[in-house]
Amino acid sequence: MDNYASDDPGPSFLVGHHESNRAVPVDADMIFKVHEANYDMLTVPITTPHFHSRVLGLLSSYLSKLQSPTYDPIGTMGTSQNTRPLVVPALSKQDTHLTPNEATSQIVGVISSWIDLCSPDPLIADLSRQVLLLEVAYAAFCGIGYLLVPGPKLHHGGLHSEGVVYYARAIQDAINLGPYIQFHIWLRMTDNPELEVDTMGDLAPLAREEYLQPDEGIPPKLDLFGTWDAWDLIRKTCRYHTRLLVALSMPKQLPPLTVQSRWHSEPVHLLTLDSSCFLKNQKGYPVLSKAHQALIAKMMRLRTVPWILLCDVGPIPGLEDMEDAEGNKSPLSGSGYPSLSQVAGSTKKHFDPTPHLSYIRNLQQRQPPRTPIERFGVGYQDYLQAPLQPLTVNLESITYEVFEKDPIKYEWYERAITKALKDWSEQKKPTSHPDGKVVVAVVGAGRGPLVTRALKASEEAGVEIDLWAVEKNQNAFVLLQRHNETTWGGKVTLVQSDMRSWKGPRVRQAAGTENQDHIGESLGIEDNLLYTPKKGENDPGRASDFSGQNTTSLSYTHVDIVVSELLGSFADNELSPECLDGINHLINPVHGISIPASYSAHFTPVSAPKLHSDVMNQTVSNPAAPETPYVVMLHAIDFLSSQETPINPDAGSQNTANRSSGSAAPINATEFQTPFVQTAWSFSHPNPNIPDQPPSRSTIPNSHNVRQTRLSFPAQNRGACHGLAGYFETVLYGDVELSTNPVTMEEKSASMISWFPIYFPLKTPLNVPDNGEIVVTMYRQTDDRKVWYEWMVEVFALERTSVSVTKRATPAMSGAQSNSYSAESLKIKENDQGRAGYRRVRVGMSDLHSSIKDGCLM
């Protein structure tokens, strides 16, 4: 696989240096050395060991005078005692090395890791909160823009995750205190209790026994989603604050892809790697496993490219002496790589003082190339766009230009038209043209790319066509006229009209078959403009070749092949069904073909915290924001219902030493699991079931275009459902298909860029339990004037029943292909559980959302 091409420079890596025990003041000179060493930033603790000792001293003297808390008559402990609070005095000059200076913008401040905001002992939790707020206030004063906040401690004896809510509450205060600071909560990818060890001087072990619960001797197990759970609680408490971000610590052994993809959907703005993440290559240099490289590559494609922090990988060259002078032994000596002083004495010639950094810089050069849609959509990842209203709003030329860049769509249309023409001719079907030409109409021709393709298809198939192009956008129509003159040789009859009021193509009847339709005074297209090319440009059989006497016997005929491209991100959301209904009567009733022949809408539930936060922010000025389906290039999302195997099974496999990679090996970005994307509904054309227009109405009723569906999605892992990701598939003709569905796109129309997915938001995220089920009810509604969607999500937990059942009730499906994976997956669960039965318990339910206010006008 190629690396980034020169026209696609790829993401630039910003790499920082973190030293757990850095204890030197940071000044401009130090920052200079940081840059000289090829780092972009460094971390600095806000306070000094002096402050730490002072707080420990305060606590110890306070505790020595404090009576141990007892239960009061009401049964609460400590909370109602009138105890004198312990107040940490303001920082003194020995408590911090930080001073506001020009270096401040290059540093990431680090909050003390010895505090325990989650402590079950209120005294320790409060002391920790005070330390946090003092440090945040001082960092804000100094102008620090980024803070690294050690994540919540999840285990306290027999208590697990109890204090996270205190932590979250304290972070909320901190966010308000530092209004220009971005807070990065430093989290492990999984909750591994064995890694949560207290070190000397930590406040956690000082929690008083009365507040602890003895553990029951059963060591807590690894919880794959334990740290994500804590994060979810914190950010929910802080209302998805845009300055609340994740610093994700990459472990030596990466967790399963389900966990990786969850973090990929979160606002990870820092990736931290310590020396234990690295393997050694044959030459003894640090390298990362393929799995680590793949995950980094995936993360680096996010809209906001995370920074990398190399932690405890050795000193910054030139600063080693300063650190040693402070009595800090470089932790590198423990990492197995030579220290600077060791190397100074060695005879090795090409010594690299920062091998981890060199590796990361090299990794940047080797990033896999972006896919066409990624390249096309740079800057649009996770950016909410209101869907187009092409019926009521005329598109700008630039919008057409963007469509026309698609390397697949037009090619596939040409293939479809060619096939249809060849079939027509091979099957010797009669045409609607007296001369035997196949009458083709491109309806909604835009600037004409499909017209060009139809002409090419005719040539390719060797089948003569009478080509019509209908477009309602008067501005685009100017370009169609120009193309007809300069490129198409006047071969196309152009009609400026809404296709729904077009009366159809007109042809000169063969002798003896004329009907009474005369042209001259009327063009037969009320309110429309039929473009007349210069005399002689058209072939003689064309309706548009009228010039007085020799064009007296024109009559309407049918269209044999209608070509349209009116699809939106959710197939029918730009009213393709309603537009094509309007010309249904013009299609050859026996052999007529529509390209596309059919299209279907698909969706799957997703976790999308960034989109949720953006929708919430928009709600302030627009209450309809959470009721709007958005077009979005989805990136930072996690599929809540997926199969266990990734789309590309080679990528993302677990790291082992022999899968480590040297500098030359190509990298694949991790592919996460294949989602369960299910079909909501479909439409096909021509449609034999359109009701007749009642005499009392000027339009046909639209109730036949109403759809509804109820689909069930098994969710293997717990998560938060923020909305639904929607896609479409379409059969253009025969086996020529287009798809944006991530499951079928690769096979049907890889590299197509014309459509981003659609996102149906939920006002309030719904929590989904492990082995839960998400059931979505969705409608396509109409009042004959506009079309809108309604959607609602329910979440179920599966509760084992005592009575054994073999068949489990699945929700009713209607209006859709009921290829629900739920029944199948649950059968597997039942088998796993020895045929034990389950009962569904509803644990959450969204509002019934409706886009009626922003409905698409017909």
Ligand SMILES: C[S@@+](CC[C@H](N)C(=O)[O-])C[C@H]1O[C@@H](n2cnc3c(N)ncnc32)[C@H](O)[C@@H]1O
């Ligand atoms: C998505 S664009 C496709 C343009 C072009 N066929 C292409 O593939 O690049 C849809 C076009 O259909 C036109 N359109 C939509 N509804 C229409 C209608 N009812 N009658 C005529 N044109 C319509 C729009 O103005 C727009 O030019």
